[in-house]
Amino acid sequence: MNHIKVLIIGSGIAALQLAKSLGRHIDVTIVTKSDFYDGNSCLAQGGVAAALSADDHPSKHYHDTMVAGRKVNNKKAVEFVTKEAPQLIEDLVRAGCEFDKDQAGSLELGLEGAHSEKRIVHSGGDETGKRIVHFIAKQLHDNVKIKEKMFAYELILTKQKDTCIGVKVKLANGKIQSLFADYIVIASGGSGQIYSRTSNAATATGDGLALAYIAGAELADLEFVQFHPTLLYTNGKAHGLISEAVRGEGATLITKSGYPIMQNVHPLKDLAPRHVVSQTIHEYIQKGEQVFLDIRNIKNFSLRFPTVYTLCQKAGVNISHGKIPVAPGCHFFMGGIKTDLYCRTNINRLFAVGEVACTGLHGSNRLASNSLLEGLAFGERLAKWLCKYGTSNKELNDAKNCSTINHAVLQKHVNINELKTRMMEMTGIVRKKHQLIEQKEWLESFGIEQLLDVNFDLLSVEETTSIFMLVNAWLVTTSALYRTETRGSHYRLDCPHENNEVWLNRQIVRQKKEIVKKGENNEFIEATVVT
Incomplete structure (x- = not known):
């Protein structure tokens, strides 16, 4: 048996921010079922939203997040994240993380759908997620052990089934190990692969959500699945994401004949909230019309969006014609393992952070570029909690304590x-x-x-x-x-x-138990129970 202080399942931005922020004095083990960088965080083309300009303010970011989420968001979660966003970016810049800058040498701020101000910072154009993940990974100390190709398939609980004390993992050779830890953190990402069209990595199969559900953890808001409007779509197959930043730079959605489909649909037109754009494209496709992203007015497209350019090349799409065929597909899960604002679940010593978790931040529809931000904010917040309160608990690594x-x-x-x-x-x-x-x-x-x-x-x-x-x-x-x-x-x-x-209702799901929960703030006054 191995015993660990903090065991993290997953290796995306939330996991790495947590591991880095814990400091050198806490032993950390990260287990990931594939290679270290195989996940959604490295595929994130969009940037990180933060109110950094003189014309912007966290209150505006808060308002935009609430409107996009259709006001079923957890207000406290939204307030926390939008207030923390500027400092998180400043901390990364101070540590040496490179972000795109304008000609004056200031951070270049982009505009994306449903944002009222330019507040999106990017790194390497559309390589933001990849670059931030690699930067944070380089900051990890030798107290963090990385174990690749370890598939976590079962949480280990005490006999009372109210405390998580470890996880069973399967190695590439088929051998099984039981890893015991004082604190177990699920940071395994979303479940996009349950849909035929998705922007998600092949590893996003919902393992963490299933692990938690089987163990008896509460889940919330699972019906809220975000469908990104623009996946590269040819020959009946989705090939990957076309970042919303492309529309932020002036690209428009058109039919084969050139009709701009968003013209009379929403005041923000092509930068309308994602659900509006996705539903509009879906309607045209259902009528048998192909939809394209018109990029002809974007200068130096291959330099501005190298990831998208490479994606098009691999799919055999010639962008010299200025049109990229697109269709909506599964992109992000707003729901997940229900946690409080310190990432705690209803099971003792079990935490969740990142897309697999549900704090209520995103409501029913995530605002663009709030996902990497969420991982940064809550990864750091959980680290602070563990540093403050995570040193006094006794080890529960005795196999005799395990449930059968x-x-x-x-x-x-x-x-x-x-x-x-x-x-x-x-x-x-x-x-x-x-x-x-x-x-x-x-x-x-x-x-x-x-x-x-x-x-x-x-x-x-x-x-x-x-x-x-x-x-x-x-x-x-x-x-x-x-x-x-x-x-x-x-x-x-x-x-x-x-x-x-x-509007104020929130669905709570817990395996085999009839419960009605009230949220920690009065905004969630009722719960529909799914068992």
Whole structure:
């Protein structure tokens, strides 16, 4: 048995910010199921939002975040993050992280959808996520151990099942290890791969969410899935993300004939909130019309957006014509493991940070460039909490303290390609009650409850991943069925308008337990329970 002080599952920006901010005196182990840099953080083309200009203020950033999230955000979370944003950027600059600058030598601030001011800082054009992740990784001290190709598949709980004391991992050679720690942090990212069209890395299969759910952690807001408007889309396949910053630089969405599709849809036109743009593109595609991103008025496109340029080259798209074929696809999960503002879950010693967590920051639709910001802000906040309170607990690394699980046998396998296609069609951007019911019944035909009790020790990584993806799909679909209104990231055809009476409602999901929770602030006054 190995014992660790802080064990982090995942290696994205939130995980690295946490590990770096803990300092040299705390032993940290990061486990990641693939290579260290294989994740969504390194794919993030957009920048980091922060109120840095003389014309801007955190209160404006707060307002824009609330409006994008359709006011079901946790106000305290939004206030904390928007206030911290300028200092976080200043700290990175002071430490030596390079950001793009204007001719005067000041930070160049970009504009993205639903922002009222230019406040997006970039690094290397559209390589912001990659560059910040690599920069923070270089700052890690020798107290941080990195373990690659370790697949975390089961949380280890005490007999009372109220405290997490470790995690089971499977190595590349199939061997199993039990890693015990004083504090376990899930920072494993989102679940984009449960959809057929996604901007997410291949590793984003929702492992952390499934781990937490099976262990009995509370989840929240799972119906809120953001679909990015512009994925490069050719021959019926999505090839990756076309950053919103491209539209911020003046690109417009047009049909094959050249009609600007956002002209009469929203006052902000092509920079409207993501759900508005995604739904508009979706409508045109449903009518059989292809949609393009017109980049002809952007000078030096290949230099300004090197990642997008390379993406187009690999997909065989010639940008000299000035048009990039696009379609919306799954991009970000606003919901996740329910935490407070210190990243604590309802299970003792289990924390969650980054996209896998749900603080309520994003509401029903994340504001552009708030995702890397979220990882930076809460990674540092959790580090401060652990440094202050994380030294007095006794170790619980005795295997005798572990709970036992009654294992079932895997009865039926799911076709992952079919799952992904059905999720895009049935639990996608536009939703209908009867389709959600049909999808839920199809998912439950695999025996969700039985799957949760399968002996994962005996399964391969691929088989376990399939189960985790199925569980994620069921959680999202079930939550979407209970959200009987259009809200933020999705559109309900049977209820096309937002219902002011349910603005303050928040869905809490917890395995096999009937509960109704009140949020820590009065904004979340009720909870719909999905079990």
